[in-house]
Amino acid sequence: MFNKIKQLLPFFCYSFLLSFLFCINACNTKKENTKAIKNDWWKEAVVYQIYPRSFKDSDGDGVGDLKGIISKLDYVKSLGVDAVWLNPIYASPNDDNGYDISNYREIMKDFGTMKDFDLLLKEMHSRGIKLIMDLVVNHSSDEHEWFKQARSSRTNPYRNYYHWWPVEKGKPPYRWSFFDVNSDAWKFDSLTNSYYLHYFSRKQPDLNWENPKLRNEVYDIMKYWADKGIDGFRMDAFQFASKDTTWPELPKGYEKNVIKYYGLGPHLHEYIKEMNKEVLSKYDIMTVAEGAGSSPNEALDFVDPQRKELNIAYHFEGVDVGKNISEFGLEKYKAIYSRYDSVFAEKGWLSIFLANHDQPRMVNKFGNDAPEFREASSKMLTTFILSMRGTAFYYNGDELGMTNIKFNSITDYNDVATKNKYLEIQNKGGDTTAYIELQKLTSRDNGRTPFQWDTAANAGFTTGTPWLKVNSNYKYINVVTEIDDKNSPLNYFKQMIQLRKNNKELFVYGKYELIDKANPNVFAYSRTSAKEKILVLLNFNKEISRIVLPKGYSLGDELINNLQPLKLQGSDISLQPFQACIIKLK
Ligand code: BGC
16 A cells, blocks of 8 residues: 555655646636736726805805805716816815915805805715815915914914014025015015025915924814815825935926925925825725826836825826927927826826816817817827726816817906916016917916806806906806706716726726827827726827827727817828827727
């Protein structure tokens, strides 16, 4: 018996080895088929951004409000979006339209009350819509109690909630400010003979994140809102929170890369990790990092799941194209997306967006608002946002193809950024006419004009005088008109959302591959899931543009097309101006 076993032993060993190898191989194959990125609701969500001031006014004071939003939730639901990101609705003197907060636990009077907020949240949740709140904690308002206390004396317990520079040390090392009339981030305050720091306007003093007390205050505020049941935070300007408080001199040319010198301060990631441990890890909420460094790898550091920081990186390279994309060049633009996608292929998560409240309208910047191109280019851009890998952030009004208002006079503007820059140019004897011309393309107010609901006075936004002028094209660009037109940008947006939702593995998670990268007019890419592959063709040009299908590509069913038909001759495709088409590949 023993001999028999001895004889068979090599055979046993051999078959054991074989099954071991087979198992390893099978496991590897399985690994190959398993995508690296795991499914999450916030990856699949289409986030609709509502600018509350401009969405719907319920009480005729000319300013949008929470009750107005509640009255339009059925419309929001009808779009098919999953979540709403609300710009700040907290108490604020509105120097920067709510981005200057004077009380983080109160609702801005213009917008309503906490009771309205609670109802809003309830009504959203009952419709299956999640709510993402803006969290503005790089700075507060100078009217916040913390700042009032802090400026009252050098020994006040709140003093270290902000950054100060006493006059006896001379002038502080220069820091550039986004909105200051002199571009100077240090403002002298005679009460305590000191300068305070404000990267944004003078009424937005920067909070001192190096102070653990301040950090804990912020965590308490976050818990307050998370306990109410909100579903996420969009972290405003957070990459600037930590500062090098030795205030080294800025090198020459710093203004060409502000983020490099102002962003990603020495302890930023440490603080985010702390925030995650203290707050985020305790709730099922998502976080979006507004601004995320100046390279894909820096952006990844915010959202690499192993680092336990935030969820979605919202980087600016995709919108930092100057006046418009035709001037910037599509090849360069495609390269940005491809570079980011490759760094995020295995881990981390990105947002995809073309507009928000800090941008002009997407049709003007990336498409064309001329009557013959507006609708097509709006739909083409919608196709892009909803067919790329990443969480789609879609700005209210873009579903209608709303356009820049192009104000002719500085008196029409409201935005602190535009107004203060104008003053600065004027003070220096610069060319204010040229500046106003530029604002027609770039000003944030272009994207902030009241939402266009119908053909009634003020586009049905308010019965009073709107806080910012309504675009006169509301007579034909509005919800009521577009609902009835089956070819409208609005109906196309809804179709595109359904297409994405019904094919999540492809549209949300599928692998992205750029095609014909040197094509100056067409952005073409494929998306591939374990089972299927699609081709996305987007003509970013106002001329007919050609693309040749790569070898081995065989076209199947068309999934969506904003300008039928698709003209095909052999493997040569010619696209109409701003045509967008998604086709299955066989
Ligand atoms: C917001 C802006 C705001 C700035 C200061 C930005 O990132 O999106 O609207 O003006 O932060 O809070």
